[in-house]
Amino acid sequence: MALQNFDMNYGAQFGSLWPSIRIGLLSEQKYGALVNNFSHVGRISQDLRSLNAVDFVYESQKAALHVPWDSPVEQVRSEETAPEETRNEQLSVEKTQTPPLLSTSISPNIKCYTFSRGNISRFPPSRPDTSGILGYYLLDAASLLPVLVLNVQPGDLVLDLCAAPGGKTLALLQTGCCRQLAANDISASRVSRLRKVLDSYVPKAVGSNVRLTSWDGRNWGELERDTYNRVLVDVPCTTDRHSVMEEDNNIFHRLRMKERQMLPMLQMQLLLAGLLAAQPGGEVVYSTCSLSQLQNECVVERAVELAEIQFNISVHVEDLSYFRSVFQDTFSFFKDCRLGELVLPHLTANFGPMYFCKLRREQ
Numbered sequence: 001m002a003l004q005n006f007d008m009n010y011g012a013q014f015g016s017l018w019p020s021i022r023i024g025l026l027s028e029q030k031y032g033a034l035v036n037n038f039s040h041v042g043r044i045s046q047d048l049r050s051l052n053a054v055d056f057v058y059e060s061q062k063a064a065l066h067v068p069w070d071s072p073v074e075q076v077r078s079e080e081t082a083p084e085e086t087r088n089e090q091l092s093v094e095k096t097q098t099p100p101l102l103s104t105s106i107s108p109n110i111k112c113y114t115f116s117r118g119n120i121s122r123f124p125p126s127r128p129d130t131s132g133i134l135g136y137y138l139l140d141a142a143s144l145l146p147v148l149v150l151n152v153q154p155g156d157l158v159l160d161l162c163a164a165p166g167g168k169t170l171a172l173l174q175t176g177c178c179r180q181l182a183a184n185d186i187s188a189s190r191v192s193r194l195r196k197v198l199d200s201y202v203p204k205a206v207g208s209n210v211r212l213t214s215w216d217g218r219n220w221g222e223l224e225r226d227t228y229n230r231v232l233v234d235v236p237c238t239t240d241r242h243s244v245m246e247e248d249n250n251i252f253h254r255l256r257m258k259e260r261q262m263l264p265m266l267q268m269q270l271l272l273a274g275l276l277a278a279q280p281g282g283e284v285v286y287s288t289c290s291l292s293q294l295q296n297e298c299v300v301e302r303a304v305e306l307a308e309i310q311f312n313i314s315v316h317v318e319d320l321s322y323f324r325s326v327f328q329d330t331f332s333f334f335k336d337c338r339l340g341e342l343v344l345p346h347l348t349a350n351f352g353p354m355y356f357c358k359l360r361r362e363q
């Protein structure tokens with residue numbers, strides 16, 4: 001059902017690109033290893049490099065700047081000679097390694113290792129260190145892009161409106177910038193999974209800055225209006241890769257037709273709630289793991305329109321072409337998005353799909 005639907009809709013949407021996207025969707029997905037800054041960063045990074053993986057966040061920014069700066073190998077050496085208790089201080093040392101120009105527009109301190117284009121190696125599962133904390137989290141590396149583009153700054157109040165199972169929440173915490181992080185998901189069982197992820201990756205002191213809730217995100221405008229500096233709205237969608245590969249919990253099951261048809265409405269309401277929850281001047285990132293224009297650009301357009309008409313809030317949609325050019329060596333981007341950016345699955349870089357769009361609330 002999913003494939004039939006995609007062949008019809010995406011065939012028209014992507015034209016001659018569709019056959020190669022389709023093969024990507026039906027083939028094994030590539031992962032990235034998000035380094036846990038609360039673990040033994042130096043040792044973990046070195047282990048990942050010994051597998052021939054590279055930190056795509058670091059390498060992409062370095063390449064985009066074309067300026068020489070300290071190599072990761074040198075960073076690791078200095079960390080390894082330091083005693084274990086100073087690991088948290090090293091976290092702040094590593095902050096200074098963020099490339100200078102782009103550090104103003106990309107969330108800092110996120111390290112994620114991937115295998116190069118065409119290399120389909122897989123990462124072994126992460127093992128706990130002596131304190132029981134895991135060294136890295138495996139995820140679709142494209143799902144870090146919404147977090148990177150959110151541009152979290154030190155002291156920010158951050159809301160993750162649809163947070164479970166928690167890959168992006170964990171990435172937000174890796175920035176070391178969130179004064180407070182509100183992580184919400186309507187599903188209580190999925191919030192339990194998120195809590196387990198946090199327990200396995202972050203020390204209790206950091207976890208205590210995270211407020212976990214299980215509310216309907218659509219009501220956030222009434223619950224906490226004009227509050228947050230940064231809001232991530234990573235909405236439920238047709239999860240295209242999952243839908244063509246897994247029977248379990250498939251949104252294309254005939255019993256879920258109504259729910260599927262209502263998705264764009266739900267997505268639009270969640271984005272609107274995210275915009276209301278942001279402070280004037282605050283930044284909001286909308287994201288999905290679907291290729292569907294109806295769930296991506298159309299939702300953004302409609303939410304911006306309604307924010308203006310119903311709430312007298314004007315919203316600026318940011319041009320992300322600079323961001324695309326920084327990460328184009330790692331991901332295969334669609335060149336023709338009207339708003340936001342879309343990572344297309346491709347056999348040589350089989351990440352995504354991942355759509356993300358950044359909005360700034362003007363007043």
Ligand code: SAM
Nearest residue numbers: 162163164165166167168186216217234235236
């Ligand atoms: N951000 C998560 C991550 O990176 O691991 C993935 C989020 S997943 C794409 C979408 C989530 O939205 C699901 O966990 C689902 O339970 C949640 N959701 C669905 N409807 C919601 C609502 N009305 N309010 C809040 N969360 C909702």
